Amino acid sequence: MADHDWPVVESVTEYETPWYDGGYDRVEQPDGSRKDYYWAALPPAVVVVAVHDGDVVFVDQYRPTIREQCLELVAGIVEESAAETSDVAPDPDRESYVAAGRRELREETGYAADEVHFVEEFWTATGILRHKRGIVFAEGLTAVGRELDDNEFLSVERVPVEDALAVARASPANDATIEGLLLARADDYL
Template sequence: MISSQPDPLEERELSSEQLLDGRLLKVWRDRVLLPDGSEGVREYIRHPGAVVVVAVLPDGRLLFERQFRYPLRRVFLELPAGKIDPGEDILACAQRELREETGYEAQQWRYVGVMHPCIGYSNERIEIFLATGLGHVGRQLDEGEFLELLALSVEEAEEAIHRGELTDGKSIAALYRSLPVLEAGVG
């Protein structure tokens, strides 16, 4: 049964102040009314959202990327992904990112779901897609973007997770959200 009453855990914004207006991230500090009637402060990042693509090659292997990620100063293994541009449709974003980063286009697209990777300090959402019927058309990396492609079977990807070689949260979540479809033989 859906209640029209507010959730008793809800915090309500009293005031909001932007602390940083970066190219990608916007940092805010809000004063909020807490459930017990007292006030608190919440600092968080506003993010435009992103997509991640589980791309299945004709042989059943999945496309992964190796990419240097500056905040942690190391190379990570991850699925193709990217930021949603203002006003951009999420499927169009997924299609664009797959083509730009990997050089592949897909004949079939399936929406898998959404994940929220950093709920304690960001409003970021990542929309998950499964892409099959891949054909190579040539990639078009963004300026300043450098990455290597590799293909892993689902089993190899799971082993990489358990060995600590694949630690990217969006890639792990997308893979596991897609497993029921992958195990059913899609691709």
């Protein structure tokens, strides 16, 4: 990471978990004062906007963190792997967003996609997180069977494209789902 005019005097990882690391950077601010900026570092994730027969494919799952049942887009961690040179990857040691999106879609919904298009990559919650998110769009879906992880208890729901954003905005709204739908719509995928 570049320090710009905010040199990092000290960087401390205070804890490590299987999902993320947390700590702080002691930073010298432009006025010469020092301040600790706390962060959580998560692996990059992919969000999949998938359309099948005029419907957006959602998954319905319970999210223990917020204690809510959520209807959201398919999403998951971009796994460590040799990145494909033809697609955007968050870093050289991870699969591309396209490959991760294709895999997550198949695992969570049982659909294989003929086409997966990269839409956008961005940092999320930059005030506290070190976390990149990539959005992909999938189409030409064929049912092939699901391969859920041992912590995935979800059902697949389909929502007409014209209703998808309204459904995504209903409580409990999910940032990744809203972002994915808006970006896909802005790029004329929806």
